[in-house]
Amino acid sequence: MLPLFGGDENLSVDMIPVTLNGTKVSAQPGMTILELARENGVDIPTLCYRPELTPIGACRICVVEVEGSRTLVASCHTPVAANMVIHTHSPKVLEARKVIVELLLASHPDVCLVCDKANTCELRKIAADLGVGLPRFRVKKRYHPLEDVSPYVVRDLDKCILCRRCLRACHEIKKADVFAIAYRGFDSKVVVDQDQPLNKSVCRDCDVCISLCPVGALTKREERFKEKKGPPLFIKA
Amino acid sequence: MPEQRIVLRNCGVIDPKDISTYLSQGGFKALEKALGELAPEQVIEEIKKSGLLGRGGAGFPTGLKWQFASEASGEEKYVICNADEGEVGTFKDRYILERDPFSLIEAMAIAGYAIGANKGYIYLRAEYHHLLGLLEGAIVQCEGKGFLAKQGNFKFDIEIREGAGAYVCGEETALMDSIEGKRGEARYKPPFPPSQGLWQKPTIINNVETLMNIPPIILKGSDWFNRIGTERSKGTKVFSVSGDVRAPGTYELVMGSSLKELVEDLALAEKVKMVQVGGASGRVIPYHLIDTPLAFEGVLGAGAIIVFNESRDVIDIVRRTMEFFAEESCGKCTPCREGTQVMLEILTRFCHGQGLKQDIENLESLANVMMLTSLCGLGQAAPNSVVDTLAHYRSAYESRVQG
Numbered sequence: 001m002l003p004l005f006g007g008d009e010n011l012s013v014d015m016i017p018v019t020l021n022g023t024k025v026s027a028q029p030g031m032t033i034l035e036l037a038r039e040n041g042v043d044i045p046t047l048c049y050r051p052e053l054t055p056i057g058a059c060r061i062c063v064v065e066v067e068g069s070r071t072l073v074a075s076c077h078t079p080v081a082a083n084m085v086i087h088t089h090s091p092k093v094l095e096a097r098k099v100i101v102e103l104l105l106a107s108h109p110d111v112c113l114v115c116d117k118a119n120t121c122e123l124r125k126i127a128a129d130l131g132v133g134l135p136r137f138r139v140k141k142r143y144h145p146l147e148d149v150s151p152y153v154v155r156d157l158d159k160c161i162l163c164r165r166c167l168r169a170c171h172e173i174k175k176a177d178v179f180a181i182a183y184r185g186f187d188s189k190v191v192v193d194q195d196q197p198l199n200k201s202v203c204r205d206c207d208v209c210i211s212l213c214p215v216g217a218l219t220k221r222e223e224r225f226k227e228k229k230g231p232p233l234f235i236k237a
Numbered sequence: 238m239p240e241q242r243i244v245l246r247n248c249g250v251i252d253p254k255d256i257s258t259y260l261s262q263g264g265f266k267a268l269e270k271a272l273g274e275l276a277p278e279q280v281i282e283e284i285k286k287s288g289l290l291g292r293g294g295a296g297f298p299t300g301l302k303w304q305f306a307s308e309a310s311g312e313e314k315y316v317i318c319n320a321d322e323g324e325v326g327t328f329k330d331r332y333i334l335e336r337d338p339f340s341l342i343e344a345m346a347i348a349g350y351a352i353g354a355n356k357g358y359i360y361l362r363a364e365y366h367h368l369l370g371l372l373e374g375a376i377v378q379c380e381g382k383g384f385l386a387k388q389g390n391f392k393f394d395i396e397i398r399e400g401a402g403a404y405v406c407g408e409e410t411a412l413m414d415s416i417e418g419k420r421g422e423a424r425y426k427p428p429f430p431p432s433q434g435l436w437q438k439p440t441i442i443n444n445v446e447t448l449m450n451i452p453p454i455i456l457k458g459s460d461w462f463n464r465i466g467t468e469r470s471k472g473t474k475v476f477s478v479s480g481d482v483r484a485p486g487t488y489e490l491v492m493g494s495s496l497k498e499l500v501e502d503l504a505l506a507e508k509v510k511m512v513q514v515g516g517a518s519g520r521v522i523p524y525h526l527i528d529t530p531l532a533f534e535g536v537l538g539a540g541a542i543i544v545f546n547e548s549r550d551v552i553d554i555v556r557r558t559m560e561f562f563a564e565e566s567c568g569k570c571t572p573c574r575e576g577t578q579v580m581l582e583i584l585t586r587f588c589h590g591q592g593l594k595q596d597i598e599n600l601e602s603l604a605n606v607m608m609l610t611s612l613c614g615l616g617q618a619a620p621n622s623v624v625d626t627l628a629h630y631r632s633a634y635e636s637r638v639q640g
């Protein structure tokens with residue numbers, strides 16, 4: 001917040017001193033750790049977070065280390081506090097992010113080569129950035145029948161990583177509430193009505209969910225099988 | 238150390254259906270004293286000085302929680318009693334609710350006066366539906382006697398909300414979502430409930446047993462309470478003892494008593510192999526550590542004591558524990574939703590003697606990340622039994638690795 005009048009003292013009173021990866025920086029009150037990092041050119045990966053949606057803290061990929069905290073904290077919803085000492089890429093943080101990506105990949109169908117999302121997939125990009133190849137964990141795969149009845153959206157929920165962007169976009173941007181979460185734990189699922197396939201009568205073809213889905217779970221019918229442009233992905237490790 | 242009844246003072250003494258029996262034991266004298274002699278800040282000061290820590294598992298200082306809520310700005314504030322009692326092997330809150338509902342109501346009213354709330358909720362676990370009538374009857378009797386009616390600025394109204402059978406709804410923020418009529422899932426913190434809780438309003442949430450300590454502290458003073466127990470753990474703790482014991486049940490002991498005393502001398506266990514203290518999310522204590530004190534300095538949790546004798550298979554116990562968490566995970570965050578399922582599958586392999594060499598290492602790294610990154614206490618505590626048994630019974634795992 002800029003003061004209406006007054007000098008620099010006023011400005012500095014409003015700013016919060018923080019140490020980010022060893023550098024002293026200042027943050028505005030109310031800012032999240034993620035916003036501060038991005039403002040300072042530090043890249044923290046995110047999956048469930050989108051600037052236009054309310055954060056939910058579901059995917060946990062954005063965790064960072066804050067000195068004095070028992071756990072890591074998710075940067076997308078944790079506000080900065082005075083004198084926080086933050087490490088966004090410590091070994092502990094990188095290991096946690098890797099494990100989280102490996103967990104998401106462990107239950108993910110092995111269809112990346114033929115997936116319509118191709119190189120625009122955010123999960124693949126983050127996996128590549130973190131140097132994750134084959135996940136070390138084994139777990140059952142989810143099986144949900146392909147939902148191919150809506151004229152607009154094709155839903156392939158085997159690929160869904162439960163980031164809930166579609167659900168929040170539909171609720172917050174379109175105010176339509178087509179989606180909800182049903183079941184619990186590993187069986188959780190983004191459902192329509194009483195777990196009916198997405199169809200024409202509930203969804204009004206706005207695309208907002210499709211455009212926000214980070215993976216290949218939601219596809220626009222006309223765009224299936226078309227070429228997707230994305231940067232090439234290299235696994236760093 | 239002896240058994241001492243502070244929390245269970247009226248259990249078996251009064252008739253829970255008849256308020257006159259409660260009044261003849263000094264019932265509502267504490268509320269009277271608070272309203273008549275103490276300012277709200279003085280009530281909070283007394284609770285702070287008593288050193289009372291929350292009995293729901295996390296051990297947060299009760300007085301401090303109340304102070305945060307009292308200082309938070311807002312006209313409307315709420316008091317919630319957490320009677321979800323979902324932890325595996327806990328039944329002490331049920332024991333209290335069945336026998337002394339009046340003390341709980343009195344305590345909630347005192348809490349309301351202290352923080353400036355005039356509405357309270359009791360969140361009752363679905364499986365305790367049979368207690369609904371008793372609790373409603375108790376509230377009606379308290380109202381009938383005018384204890385909750387307007388006295389000066391004070392007035393208090395209590396409503397009971399029933400859960401729907403989810404363990405995670407015992408977690409404070411999931412519980413608030415559930416009261417609000419939403420799917421019960423944990424919210425991220427901060428903001429913490431004392432500043433933004435139920436319907437975003439300042440809210441305190443306390444366990445049944447925590448609240449039961451309030452009237453005696455107000456009546457007898459913080460000094461009295463502060464003298465009972467250990468350095469950091471004041472007062473008593475109520476335990477629910479079950480498993481391989483001859484005398485299962487509810488016991489109230491002074492903080493700092495030893496696990497051995499409770500399990501062997503009182504509950505009459507023999508040939509103990511290990512004890513799960515704090516239920517599924519608690520710690521596994523092997524027999525050679527049975528002298529560990531029951532206190533926040535030692536082990537405690539919400540007071541579930543599950544005893545296993547030498548005939549039990551460690552890995553089978555851990556697998557069952559993980560099955561519980563995989564079933565109860567709300568599914569919101571990745572490490573808990575996926576991690577509990579991965580762990581369950583690994584542990585199932587071990588049970589069948591088909592563990593893989595890398596499984597032990599994978600369990601360890603996964604446990605570490607679940608504890609560090611899960612959104613709520615469920616996922617953070619889910620790997621506890623895995624971590625503890627890997628530390629104390631590693632050979633049980635190693636002997637079941639294939640090849």
Ligand SMILES: Cc1cc2nc3c(=O)[nH]c(=O)nc-3n(C[C@H](O)[C@H](O)[C@H](O)COP(=O)(O)O)c2cc1C
Nearest residue numbers: 291292293319321322323407408409443444447614
């Ligand atoms: C998964 C989970 C389940 C919980 N279940 C209960 C419960 O059944 N009863 C309870 O009092 N606290 C439970 N808690 C702890 C509450 O979140 C909260 O800390 C407690 O009600 C605060 O009260 P206290 O300060 O009086 O202990 C649970 C916590 C977690 C993470």
Ligand code: SF4
Nearest residue numbers: 160161163164166213
């Ligand atoms: S369908 Fe896509 S946007 Fe919706 S929750 Fe699944 S991964 Fe996220």
Ligand code: SF4
Nearest residue numbers: 567569570573613616
């Ligand atoms: S830790 Fe488990 S129960 Fe808690 S929010 Fe995450 S998925 Fe839900």
Ligand code: FES
Nearest residue numbers: 057059060062076
């Ligand atoms: S991006 Fe922060 S929890 Fe998903």
